[in-house]
Amino acid sequence: xxxxxxxxxxxxxxxAILASASGAMADPDPWVVYEGxxxxxxxxxxVLISGDQEYRSEEGLPQLGKILAxxxxxxSTVLFPINPETGAIDPGTTTNVPGTEALKDADLMIxxxxxxxxxxxxxxxxxxxxxxxxxxxxLRTATHAFRLSVEDDPYDPYHHYSFDYEGEDWPGGFxxxxxxxxxxxxxxxxxxxxxxxxxxxGAESHPVLNGVPDGALFARxxxxxxxxxxxxxxxxxxxxxxxxxxxxxxxxxxxxxNTPMMPAAWTRTYVSPTGTSGTAFTTTMGSAQxxxxxxxxxxxxxxxxxxxxxxxxTEATVDTVGPYNPSPRGFDAYKEGxxxxxxxxx
Numbered sequence: 001x002x003x004x005x006x007x008x009x010x011x012x013x014x015x016a017i018l019a020s021a022s023g024a025m026a027d028p029d030p031w032v033v034y035e036g037x038x039x040x041x042x043x044x045x046x047v048l049i050s051g052d053q054e055y056r057s058e059e060g061l062p063q064l065g066k067i068l069a070x071x072x073x074x075x076s077t078v079l080f081p082i083n084p085e086t087g088a089i090d091p092g093t094t095t096n097v098p099g100t101e102a103l104k105d106a107d108l109m110i111x112x113x114x115x116x117x118x119x120x121x122x123x124x125x126x127x128x129x130x131x132x133x134x135x136x137x138x139l140r141t142a143t144h145a146f147r148l149s150v151e152d153d154p155y156d157p158y159h160h161y162s163f164d165y166e167g168e169d170w171p172g173g174f175x176x177x178x179x180x181x182x183x184x185x186x187x188x189x190x191x192x193x194x195x196x197x198x199x200x201x202g203a204e205s206h207p208v209l210n211g212v213p214d215g216a217l218f219a220r221x222x223x224x225x226x227x228x229x230x231x232x233x234x235x236x237x238x239x240x241x242x243x244x245x246x247x248x249x250x251x252x253x254x255x256x257x258n259t260p261m262m263p264a265a266w267t268r269t270y271v272s273p274t275g276t277s278g279t280a281f282t283t284t285m286g287s288a289q290x291x292x293x294x295x296x297x298x299x300x301x302x303x304x305x306x307x308x309x310x311x312x313x314t315e316a317t318v319d320t321v322g323p324y325n326p327s328p329r330g331f332d333a334y335k336e337g338x339x340x341x342x343x344x345x346x
Contacts, residue, residue, distance in 0.1 A: 030082045031099040032343045034065045039073025040310060046074050047106040049126075051081040051113035052141045053091045055221065058334065059326045060288030061112060062343040066321035067297060068304065077102045080340055081116075089338045094147075100125040108308055109134065110300070112286060114141035115163070117148050123158045133278035135307035136178055136270070137300065139286030140221060143175040144183035160273060170273055178270040179282040180230045187223040188242045188257045191329075194250065195219045195285060196241040197264055197295070203237045208267065208281065208302045211315035215241075217295035218248040219285035221329075223262050226284075233269050238299075240264030240284065265299065267306070279307050288326035294318055 036042050048065050050057035058080055065076035079099045083090035094116050103109060103125040118126075130136070138145070144163035148156050159165060163182045165173035175182035197217030199209060223240035230236065239261035243250040252258055265283040272278065281303040290296045297318035305312040327333060 029099075030087060030340045031080060031102070032062060032065070032078045032340050034069035034076045034078070034345065036069050036073040036075040037071075039071065040305070041068065041072045041074030041308075044074050044107045044308060045102075045105055046076045046108045046110060046304065047100075047102050048076060048078045048110040049097060049100070049113055050079065051091065051094070051097050051116055053094075053114055054331050055112070055114075055140055055287035055289075055329050056091075056327050056334065057112035057139070057141075057288065058089050058091055058338075060286070060291045061110070063288075063291060063320060063324050063326075064110070064297070064300060067301065067318055070321050071317040071319070072301065072304075074304070077106075078343065081113075082340070086337070087339060088336070089334075089340060090336075091334050092332065095119065097122055103129040106134070108137065108304060110137040110139065110304070111142045111145055112139040113145045115147040116145060117152060117156075118146075120157065123161070127158060127161070127273075130174075130178060130270075130278070131272045131274045131276055133272060133276035135278060136280045137303055137307065138175075138179040138280065138282040139300070140284060140290075143179055143181050143224070143282070143284065146174055176231065178272075178278075179280055180234050180266060180268045180270075181224075181226045181282070184227060185225040187225045187240070187262050188253060190222045192245070193222045193253065193257075194243050194246045194248075195221060195223045195264060196243050196248070196252070197238040197285070197299075198241050198261060200236040200239050200263070203235070206235075206237055207312035208237055208265075208299065208306050210302055210312050211298050212295045212302070217285075217299060218243075218293050219287070219290040219296060220246050221285050221287045221290050223257075223264060224284035226262055228260070228263075230263060230266060230268070234266050235268070236263040236266045238263070238265035238283070267303075281307055287329060289329060292324070292326065 068074040148162040172182040
């Protein structure tokens, strides 16, 4: 190799390294903040944590954050799973969700992650938030938000957050103990059946259901199975009626999958590992596609008001902010190369 060829090769290698690092360098804050406009939520901070591999929470939560900020005044910080090599949003990265320190001054956490195994410095603010007894909203796969196996890291101090934790001190981990259930099963065909929200008996006047008529909420996500009864104290608000297809007008499936219908949304009081009590709202629906449904969006906004101790609007404004065309569900079906900056307001 000549000296000139060597120099050219070396320069090309340097340029390649700089190019691969440019994504991470260009976006020093790999999250997005939607500042609250005027509204009841002014001065209140909500942190939304995405990071599931199938239901496109990396697309759904930014839209939800915009709705909460623009229509209701809540300042909303949205966190993403970030590929450390490219700086891009990557739902397949389960070990890096930067920005959890934002929970230190958060008033509400909304989480829609799945099987995260975060490093201690990112997990510690989540645990501190729960230990403080602050309110939590869990969407869809949040029932199995964390998977922290002893085999992967025997010294991880947060094993008890894992969806499959079997210790007597906090069985079922974060999902069971905070949200009310961990992963159990799909109630029906996970890609062929949707879910219609039916108001649970006795819940008709609950404020979280303001503006959510019986049968109007429809999710393309299938119903999850849960163990009955839910651990107390829990109050079921919606039952998930399995329908024979992905259209809101599809009929209910007959047979065992709807006998009984599974709880699809509920509130509860949780007890943290340190003994502090807090409140939670959980729905086994809430994918990015589900958020196309107006009543689905209203349910989550209502729950935010309710858990924050605020009066829930009679019919909360939940119009989408800007274009919203979420990708279909699917593993490895996410939009590659999207940087957090792509979700920031102009």
